[in-house]
Amino acid sequence: MSQFIDLLKNRRSVYGISKETVISDEKIEEIVKEAVLHTPSAFNSQSSRVLLVLNEQHDKLWNITEDTLKKVVPAENFGPTAEKMAGFRAGYGTVLFFEDQAVVEGLQQQFELYKDNFPVWSNQSNGMLQLVVWTALANEGFGATLQHYNPLIDDAVKAEWNIPASWKLIGQMPFGKPTVQPGEKQFAPAEDRMKVAK
Numbered sequence: 001m002s003q004f005i006d007l008l009k010n011r012r013s014v015y016g017i018s019k020e021t022v023i024s025d026e027k028i029e030e031i032v033k034e035a036v037l038h039t040p041s042a043f044n045s046q047s048s049r050v051l052l053v054l055n056e057q058h059d060k061l062w063n064i065t066e067d068t069l070k071k072v073v074p075a076e077n078f079g080p081t082a083e084k085m086a087g088f089r090a091g092y093g094t095v096l097f098f099e100d101q102a103v104v105e106g107l108q109q110q111f112e113l114y115k116d117n118f119p120v121w122s123n124q125s126n127g128m129l130q131l132v133v134w135t136a137l138a139n140e141g142f143g144a145t146l147q148h149y150n151p152l153i154d155d156a157v158k159a160e161w162n163i164p165a166s167w168k169l170i171g172q173m174p175f176g177k178p179t180v181q182p183g184e185k186q187f188a189p190a191e192d193r194m195k196v197a198k
Contacts (some may be wrong), residue, residue, distance in 0.1 A: 010104045012133045014143025017091040017176030022141040025054055028183070031136045032095060039129040042121035043111070047103040049167050051157075054093040061096075062089035062174070064156045065149050072152065087148055088147065089177030096157065099126050102166035126170050134173060143178035146171050 008114050021028075032052050041047060053061050066085040073081050088094070099122045108115045121139060150169035157163060 002125050002174065007135050007139055011131075011138040012182040014177060014180070014182055015087055015145055015177045016180030017087075017140040017143050017174065019090065019177050021092045021093050022177050027135075028052070028054070028093065029138070031140070032133060034150050035129060035132040035136060039125065039132050041125035042118070043107060043108055044089070045103055045118075045122070045125070047100045047122050048126050049098040049100050050129075050133075051096040051098070051161055051163065054106045055159075058091065058093045058174075059089055060160065061094055061157070061172070062159060068156060069149070088174040091174045092142075093175055095173040095175070097126055097130055097173070098163070098167040099123065100164070100166050101168050101171055102164075123170070130171060135171075137175050138148045141177065142175045144175035145161075145174050148172070151153065154159050 029052060032050055036048065036050055047064065058147045061093065064087050065088075066082065067083055069085070070078065104118050104122045111118075134144055134146070148171050150171070154169045157169060158167070
């Protein structure tokens with residue numbers, strides 16, 4: 001089996017993470033930058049955007065998220081949510097994934113025939129970028145998960161980090177050195193999910 005497939009197998013959802021890092025901040029930035037540059041996109045639109053937050057900026061993100069959730073989750077039911085926030089905040093950093101709607105809308109205007117497809121293709125490109133970043137971080141020894149607290153936190157995130165209005169938040173990927181190992185993964189039979197024409 002190829003090394004690439006082995007890397008994909010190694011990428012798992014790891015919820016137990018710590019603030020201990022396994023590589024330098026510069027190396028993390030390089031990984032994310034290379035992923036952004038080399039992940040494909042429909043019509044070479046390059047519409048995906050990221051915000052990388054580390055250390056105290058990472059903590060700030062999950063404080064913002066917790067404060068936002070307190071406004072919509074009843075106090076008597078907030079315990080499990082607070083535990084989740086503490087788990088994500090316990091990590092070293094977070095990658096926030098966005099799609100630039102200005103690029104998407106520009107393509108819709110330019111190619112009217114495919115207008116309805118561009119938002120779908122945009123999300124597909126972002127999903128590929130998420131997988132590339134996640135797999136690359138796992139290869140370096142980080143554990144990560146993919147979270148979706150958008151659109152609840154969109155406005156606060158944009159205000160805090162001066163994010164352009166056209167950037168639409170898609171997902172958040174907290175990461176850190178694993179403190180637990182993921183359990184055995186269960187798979188639906190490949191025969192039910194794949195056909196080979198003969």
